[in-house]
Amino acid sequence: QLRQDFYANVCPNVENIVKEAVTTKFLQTFTTVPATLRLFFHDCFVQGCDASVMIASTPNNEAEKDHPENLSLAGDGFDTVIKAKAAVDAVPGCTNQVSCADILAMATRDVIALSGGPSYAVELGRLDGLSSTSSSVGGKLPKPDFNLNQLNSMFSDNGISQIDMIALSAAHTLGFSHCDQFSNRLYNFSTSNKVDPTLNKTYAAQLMLQCPQKVDPEVAIDMDPSTPQEFDNVYFTNLQQGMGLFTSDQVLFTDDRSKPTIDTWASDTTAFEKAFVTAMTNLGRVGVKTGSQGNIRSDCSVFN
Numbered sequence: 001q002l003r004q005d006f007y008a009n010v011c012p013n014v015e016n017i018v019k020e021a022v023t024t025k026f027l028q029t030f031t032t033v034p035a036t037l038r039l040f041f042h043d044c045f046v047q048g049c050d051a052s053v054m055i056a057s058t059p060n061n062e063a064e065k066d067h068p069e070n071l072s073l074a075g076d077g078f079d080t081v082i083k084a085k086a087a088v089d090a091v092p093g094c095t096n097q098v099s100c101a102d103i104l105a106m107a108t109r110d111v112i113a114l115s116g117g118p119s120y121a122v123e124l125g126r127l128d129g130l131s132s133t134s135s136s137v138g139g140k141l142p143k144p145d146f147n148l149n150q151l152n153s154m155f156s157d158n159g160i161s162q163i164d165m166i167a168l169s170a171a172h173t174l175g176f177s178h179c180d181q182f183s184n185r186l187y188n189f190s191t192s193n194k195v196d197p198t199l200n201k202t203y204a205a206q207l208m209l210q211c212p213q214k215v216d217p218e219v220a221i222d223m224d225p226s227t228p229q230e231f232d233n234v235y236f237t238n239l240q241q242g243m244g245l246f247t248s249d250q251v252l253f254t255d256d257r258s259k260p261t262i263d264t265w266a267s268d269t270t271a272f273e274k275a276f277v278t279a280m281t282n283l284g285r286v287g288v289k290t291g292s293q294g295n296i297r298s299d300c301s302v303f304n
């Protein structure tokens with residue numbers, strides 16, 4: 001039921017309006033890119049791509065965004081959607097016609113292109129969801145210590161294949177992580193190895209400098225040490241060198257079932273970009289709401 005020209009009659013210029021608002025925000029801060037991309041992922045994996053992640057908590061309802069695993073979602077992602085929504089609603093005819101879920105999908109496409117990644121046509125027609133609870137988040141989002149079976153199982157719960165999961169993981173080609181998400185790999189990996197043996201030695205030493213034990217929990221470091229502000233396939237060449245930040249990144253190279261894909265995309269940007277667009281399109285189809293399952297919110301952070 002999703003289609004690319006969903007708003008052609010009510011708000012034909014919606015894509016340009018969103019792109020302009022996103023570009024303005026991008027020029028103010030680069031964080032717009034990783035923040036929006038991760039927000040889209042965390043939205044789609046909990047109750048589907050329905051902007052449930054945008055809802056603010058109230059005295060009666062602790063919303064998704066206040067679940068511990070969502071507290072590190074950067075505010076600039078939410079702000080990007082809110083600003084784009086305001087720009088859309090300011091255009092006569094478009095007011096209250098475009099869902100927050102679709103604006104997030106378009107904004108995500110735009111930030112990827114702005115940071116050097118592929119551009120693609122976005123499918124539209126998602127409604128905004130009618131519920132958002134912190135208690136629905138647990139067990140729905142992947143953890144950085146996941147192995148390949150755990151990754152495949154969680155993504156397949158959302159109808160996403162291993163190949164799409166690997167392509168989507170390349171989102172870690174930009175953005176930041178807090179030290180506690182991977183410090184076990186540096187200081188207490190296992191009884192026989194304090195440092196994760198799959199971690200490049202030089203990179204491990206660099207990470208220890210950036211993330212000493214008892215570091216300020218606010219400290220965040222680049223996930224791609226080589227090209228942190230470029231959406232590129234360097235994610236895969238990093239993995240080949242033992243420079244994946246999380247276990248869930250590095251395992252894609254150490255597990256023989258996924259290694260061939262890493263090797264292919266490390267040396268073929270075109271093939272990676274094509275796969276990434278397919279994977280993002282599939283991610284955008286997860287749990288889409290239609291009819292009485294949703295509505296179009298007038299304020300993305302509040303139910304109508």
Ligand code: HEM
Nearest residue numbers: 034038041072074142143144168171175176177178181248
């Ligand atoms: C494959 C399993 C995945 C795991 C285990 C995972 C885990 C994480 C973790 C732990 C962080 C750091 C959070 C922090 O400390 O602030 C992070 C950041 C990020 N993730 Fe993932 N992620 C996965 C997949 C994805 C996917 C599929 C996307 C998008 C398509 C994505 C996009 C991002 C982005 C852009 C950031 C940086 C956020 C920022 O700088 O604000 N991740 N991820």
Ligand SMILES: [Ca+2]
Nearest residue numbers: 043046048052
């Ligand atoms: Ca959602």
Ligand SMILES: [Ca+2]
Nearest residue numbers: 173224227230
């Ligand atoms: Ca990069």
